[in-house]
Amino acid sequence: MAGQQGIESAADTIKRIFADSASPLGAEIADAGSRYRALHDATFPKPERTRRIAVANQKGGVGKTTTTVNIAAALAQHGAQVLVIDMDPQGNASTALGVPHASGAPSVYDVLEGRMTIAEVMRPCPDFDGLKVVPASIDLSGAELEVADMPNRTDLLRRALDAYLDEHDADYVLIDCPPSLGLLVINAMCAVTEMLIPIQAEYYALEGLGQLIHTIGLVQEHYNPSLIVSTMLVTMFDRRTLLSREVFEEVRNHYPNIVLGTTIPRTVKISEAPSFNQSVVSYDAHGMGAISYGEAALEIARRSPMVLKAIESRRGEH
Numbered sequence: 001m002a003g004q005q006g007i008e009s010a011a012d013t014i015k016r017i018f019a020d021s022a023s024p025l026g027a028e029i030a031d032a033g034s035r036y037r038a039l040h041d042a043t044f045p046k047p048e049r050t051r052r053i054a055v056a057n058q059k060g061g062v063g064k065t066t067t068t069v070n071i072a073a074a075l076a077q078h079g080a081q082v083l084v085i086d087m088d089p090q091g092n093a094s095t096a097l098g099v100p101h102a103s104g105a106p107s108v109y110d111v112l113e114g115r116m117t118i119a120e121v122m123r124p125c126p127d128f129d130g131l132k133v134v135p136a137s138i139d140l141s142g143a144e145l146e147v148a149d150m151p152n153r154t155d156l157l158r159r160a161l162d163a164y165l166d167e168h169d170a171d172y173v174l175i176d177c178p179p180s181l182g183l184l185v186i187n188a189m190c191a192v193t194e195m196l197i198p199i200q201a202e203y204y205a206l207e208g209l210g211q212l213i214h215t216i217g218l219v220q221e222h223y224n225p226s227l228i229v230s231t232m233l234v235t236m237f238d239r240r241t242l243l244s245r246e247v248f249e250e251v252r253n254h255y256p257n258i259v260l261g262t263t264i265p266r267t268v269k270i271s272e273a274p275s276f277n278q279s280v281v282s283y284d285a286h287g288m289g290a291i292s293y294g295e296a297a298l299e300i301a302r303r304s305p306m307v308l309k310a311i312e313s314r315r316g317e318h
């Protein structure tokens with residue numbers, strides 16, 4: 001045993017070689033090794049009640065789907081029961097989680113129109129135990145018009161989700177929203193108690209955020225008084241640029257208690273993963289993309305008591 005104690009792990013070797021070097025790549029490799037181990041050893045606390053979270057931003061391409069998929073994957077990897085609901089007719093979250101979603105296949109469209117239950121349409125994600133997916137297909141693009149005249153049109157998803165959660169356990173429900181503020185997104189906002197807003201680290205990052213917050217305010221006022229914006233996550237962050245750091249600082253100044261300390265870097269692996277029908281958490285588990293999403297998921301899990309309390313006190317006010 002004495003001899004074995006002298007053997008250092010591969011990660012330690014890399015750290016010893018690179019940690020003090022001037023090479024940014026070397027330092028990054030060393031950093032990734034120790035962060036991966038810390039994450040691997042961490043306990044992800046489970047929330048006392050199901051956390052129902054809509055991932056929304058009407059701005060396109062800011063990382064909603066990537067965030068939904070990878071936070072869900074990281075939470076499931078660390079033992080949580082997670083349900084992802086794809087509310088985007090593009091079906092990108094279904095693709096990234098390896099769940100079939102061809103036109104005509106059972107999907108969230110059937111749930112919204114009352115033909116099937118969530119339990120009937122959901123599929124297991126092949127890569128993670130405990131991760132289930134309600135897929136979306138292109139058929140969903142018609143739903144917005146088809147449900148527009150229904151009397152309970154804003155409440156279709158909430159009813160289906162309430163019925164599901166009456167019978168099934170889930171620690172987290174994550175809903176991936178399309179880039180709009182239409183009826184599908186309103187349904188998502190009514191079905192949850194929390195909003196997670198991904199913010200891309202770019203020049204126009206905060207533009208449009210006012211409109212989103214305003215819409216959330218209207219939903220709170222008219223339909224769902226206990227809804228809170230619990231979380232913001234800065235995505236596609238490039239720590240070498242001043243702009244990325246400025247965006248992060250600005251978001252943090254505006255929303256100090258909401259924005260996560262973890263940021264998601266821009267990496268090629270994150271953008272490649274969906275074409276292999278995978279999350280980056282399974283596709284490149286040791287890379288910076290997976291590590292960062294893992295750290296963001298841990299932060300989300302650790303904030304559960306605080307967030308659930310905030311929801312409870314809003315509920316008490318109404």
Ligand SMILES: Nc1ncnc2c1ncn2[C@@H]1O[C@H](COP(=O)(O)OP(=O)(O)OP(=O)(O)O)[C@@H](O)[C@H]1O
Pocket residue numbers: 059060061062063064065066067088092177178179235236237264265266267268270271272274
């Ligand atoms: N951290 C990242 N690094 C590199 N590429 C990323 C990262 N996050 C997202 N992307 C890529 O950026 C594009 C947009 O991301 P994503 O689909 O998650 O955004 P979205 O907000 O869901 O888009 P939409 O509004 O169309 O639904 C995708 O091609 C995705 O692979």
Ligand SMILES: [Mg+2]
Pocket residue numbers: 064065066088092176177178
């Ligand atoms: Mg998307």
